[in-house]
Amino acid sequence: MPRAAPLLGCIADDFTGATDLANMLVRGGMRTVQTIGVPRIPDAIDADALIVALKSRTIDAAEAVAQALAALAWLRAQGCRQFFFKYCSTFDSTGAGNIGPVTEALLDALKDLPGSDFTIACPAFPENGRTLYCGHLFVGDVLLNESGMQNHPLTPMTDPNLMRVLQKQTHSKIGLVRHDMVAKGPAAVRAAFDTLRAEHVRIAIADAVSNADLYTLGEACSELALITGGSGVALGLPASFRSTGRLAQAEPVRIEPIDGPAVVLAGSASRATSAQVAAWRASRPSFRIDPLAIARGEAVVEQAVSFAHGHFSGARPQPVLIYATTTPEAVKAAQRELGVARAGQLVEEALADVARELHALGVRKFVVAGGETSGAVVQALGVQALRIGAQIDPGVPATVSTGERPLALALKSGNFGAADFFSKALGYLDEMRP
Structure with a gap:
């Protein structure tokens, strides 16, 4: 046919x-x-x-x-x-x-x-x-x-x-x-x-x-x-x-769960993502990416990767949040010192490098906040295409990459999602409900 x-x-x-x-x-x-x-x-x-x-x-x-x-x-x-x-x-x-x-x-x-x-x-x-x-x-x-x-x-x-x-x-x-x-x-x-x-x-x-x-x-x-x-x-x-008769009703997309450690990466400075970062940090491990520290030549990526690896490979594995999200005042201060384009580029590149290094260490589930950050991360991971699964919050589905070793991803616009989005998204990626 x-x-x-x-x-x-x-x-x-x-x-x-x-x-x-x-x-x-x-x-x-x-x-x-x-x-x-x-x-x-x-x-x-x-x-x-x-x-x-x-x-x-x-x-x-x-x-x-x-x-x-x-x-x-x-x-x-x-x-x-x-x-x-x-x-x-x-x-x-x-x-x-x-x-x-x-x-x-x-x-x-x-x-x-x-x-x-x-x-x-x-x-x-x-x-x-x-x-x-x-x-x-x-x-x-x-x-x-x-x-x-x-x-x-x-x-x-x-x-x-x-x-x-x-x-x-x-x-x-x-x-x-x-x-x-x-x-x-x-x-x-x-x-x-x-x-x-x-x-x-x-x-x-x-x-x-x-x-x-x-x-x-x-x-x-x-x-x-x-x-x-x-x-x-x-x-x-x-x-x-x-x-008009051009579309039949499709069956729900079913995606198999993916095993392996998970990480949350946040580059957005939006109000919604700021609330999500605050909710996570109240009870779960996190590491902040500072563009000024990166510009000074500090080994920020290596520190973040070591922090995450220590938590997901320990006796009680835990997902961690690696984030650059901060206040509008702090963002503007970094932009004044580094320039708008360079400040954003340093954060995107750092989070992309973190994703690449963690993937090499076995991480197969990624929750990413921010459109520019998500773009940098999926490119760093070599993702070519996505199958779309269940909705996590309005506007944000769970997805799985195509290929021999698929990854589970939730890519979130900075402005989307409830305050508990990060924890909720990890739950969806663990189960991959249709």
């Missing part, structure tokens, strides 16, 4: 965002495969959805565009019929950021397909407290610029008006699909799309304050060549594909 072409081809601008999206599609019954970067060998993959995870959120816009177009070319070669550009639910992207340029480049590259003249931008994820109202992004009950994201070391978000943010990044005219229109259903949203097209709008921020809105948008976007947003928008896509 010939392989059916994938229905959806996705490009994610970081690795935790890719697993977040994969989790959403699997929950909707889509057989989903996530690759780490553009696969080097163009093998056909039997799946309903393919996700190429890039590490492009904070790189130069021209390079981000080049990587996205390479991913798109591979996805089109796989036979994908519709495309999704996934970015963070807090729209992590400064005025010089990558969301606008990548969106425009993808639309240009898809101009041979129907519905490529227009797309939406919707990072809303109500299940995790991200909602869009009148084009303004809320995190919980506060605006984006009051949520802690204004202190992000790489992509400080100081403006909650996404129309303004996106307009600074693009040559295209930006519009808005207001919530009162979304509330009227898919037909009304499609009519709003047509009105915006007539006004020469190419990208529209789409309001969403509930899962019902996301289902509406999923159906309304069925004829668009490209959809952009957070993983929340993908909530409505499986139902849309199923309503």
Whole structure:
């Protein structure tokens, strides 16, 4: 029987965002495969959805565009019929950021397909407290610029008006699909799309304050060549594909447990990760990575590896936390001394080196907090693709790498997860529940 072409081809601008999206599609019954970067060998993959995870959120816009177009070319070669550009639910992207340029480049590259003249931008994820109202992004009950994201070391978000943010990044005219229109259903949203097209709008921020809105948008976007947003928008896509008879209900993904020691690695400075680090440190062993100590030439990686090995190889093996998470003030102090890029790079490289060394010592289960950190770690571990398992917390699934000696991983966006996420994630990786 010939392989059916994938229905959806996705490009994610970081690795935790890719697993977040994969989790959403699997929950909707889509057989989903996530690759780490553009696969080097163009093998056909039997799946309903393919996700190429890039590490492009904070790189130069021209390079981000080049990587996205390479991913798109591979996805089109796989036979994908519709495309999704996934970015963070807090729209992590400064005025010089990558969301606008990548969106425009993808639309240009898809101009041979129907519905490529227009797309939406919707990072809303109500299940995790991200909602869009009148084009303004809320995190919980506060605006984006009051949520802690204004202190992000790489992509400080100081403006909650996404129309303004996106307009600074693009040559295209930006519009808005207001919530009162979304509330009227898919037909009304499609009519709003047509009105915006007539006004020469190419990208529209789409309001969403509930899962019902996301289902509406999923159906309304069925004829668009490209959809952009957070993983929340993908909530409505499986139902849309199923309503047209293109998607059958998939069986739950079952993944066998993986034996071996475990470690938690945290590079994010977000409020959520800070709370998770504090909860862990209250009763369990931890070691802090200090970028200033690394810059002074201290053997920080060796010390961290020795600390972890001493705990998981002792008489009573324990997982440990290796973390760089600290206060916004401490982050800014390190950035003043080292520069923003170098401070972040030192932390990423150190945590990647720790992961590589611990893997060599037998660690096969990794919980990683932070999109940039997760990207550095999976690259250091040589992970090529992931199978997606059960949801741990909204937006974060348990995963297992493909290959002869698979690893169990939970890759978490810095802003996601409850305070007990680290302990909970290790429990899921131990059991690998379907």
